[in-house]
Amino acid sequence: MTPGAGARLGTVLARLARRPLALFGLIVILIVVLAAIFAPLIAPFPPNEQLFEGLTLEGAPLPPDATFLLGTDLLGRDLFSRLLYGAQTSLIIGVVANGIAVATGAMVGVTAGFFGGIVGAVLMRFTDLMMAFPALLLAIVLAAIFQPSLWIVALVIAMVNWTQIARVTYTETRSLAERDFVEAESAIGAGRARILFRHILPHLVPTIMVWATLGISTTVLLEATLSYLGIGVQPPIPSWGNIIYESQTYFTTAPWLVFFPGVAIILLALGFNLVGDALRDILDPTQKGRY
Template sequence: MSTVLPNGSLTQAAERKRGIGRALVKSIREYPMVYLGSFIVFVLIVVAVFAPWLAPYDPTKQFANGLTPDGMPVAPNHQFLLGTDDVGRDELSRLIYGSRVSLEVGIFATFISLVIGTTLGLISGYFGGVIDSVIMRLTDVVLAFPFLLLTMALVAVLQPSVTNVFIAIGVQGWGTMARVVRGQVLAVKSFEYVQAERAIGASTARILFRVILPNVLGPVIVLAALSVGFNILAEAGLSVLGIGVQPPTPSWGNMVSEGLLTYRFAPWMMWAPGTALLIAVLGFNLLGDGLRDIFDPRTTTHG
């Protein structure tokens, strides 16, 4: 039986715990999308990181009993929970390992776009004039090309591989990021704290990356979260067309491509990776929408 100390420390600790609980419940009610999206993304990351321990089999192993006597994929059963593919490989194992490729492409492609777009947006918005015009015209050129068409051309030049796919997607996807950052810099650079840094002789690099950048990160983080989901879909589209991640490396995109050929008699080959893509993109989109509500409360519709 607990004894309450004279100073009421136990009571105060209990009150703090209740206060934290109420704050958490209130936060979830106000921004449910952040928590739902974060949970989905967290599960995807855990699956990708621990794929060797979660996957029941080697994703490239072909099983003798992985095909029916007439050479057809085996339907889901107690041994192969999501069935097998057209060469007798376990679909569940390939799905789990495919999360690694999809997340790798989505995150690293977004990182490349983030670095290029943020840097050019900062320079364009801060300096203005001819520099701004040149960078924005270059951005217009990049955005004028159909995303998938230009990405296909880049992948074809670089040769299909996981690394080249996320490089091609990242290099082609910086335009929107640059425009968003430029717009934020134009609004921020006339503020008093920026003028004060100039007055004390701070270097341009310090003003850009230590003063302005932290104050424009909100929209950038939101756009980055949304971009990961889009880039995962872009990789899947390239793989379906045969110029993305190449077999036997499992990715959700080439699994969907394989399933398109067998959907009439083995629909699980297409539905399993398709559902995984849907959940992954939904998770990052919910996270991005929730972060937008947090960084710009004027957009929130919660009570």
């Protein structure tokens, strides 16, 4: 990272910290990231260990107490430990799937917008075709076709989430390609590669950063939905979605099994949304001077 880039990053973080909602989102994200990284050190029990003392004499899960901070599940496993390891699953899928989706969408959008012609028309019609399918329905179909696993779920989510960023980057690239400074560069003999990498892509970085942040929220929710439907990450790998899926029938008798993973999903998605919204306001030139 160059000194200039480091200074800009510091400025953005400082402006984020001055916004209470964005600061709350950053704190939530930081807590979840640290919990996922240090899960082996924090978790009091292995996530898949079935504990005899984790069930009542009648075989029912235990509510939260001093030993099991968030209670136990139907098999006597510590819910707190499973949530910590479930954070790893959510973040891995969120970062990997969203990273692939953003890279794919940005590449398609920039290529279509910059080169135009038949290439742009074909790429954008394919994008429109993909957008015509409901994302959740398409993800369910793809997840059902392939054998669900951590990486397959990440790939499936990426395959249905790239279209929005492709549309956005296409529109902005077309707008930038018609600007006077691009035409001036072309007039003095600058090649297409120089125009693309020196003048087009730098202007797209803020948009890509915002969509990358907001997209993680969507990815986390979609992974939880697929796992809840039983076609996402498969047990015994802990996932916030499959924890709810396994425990939904005991919602009235053991509500903590659904409440705690549900709150975790909501808070993480909310955290990324708050940070993404703040980044959009900070990085959007039309918003400068308003705060």
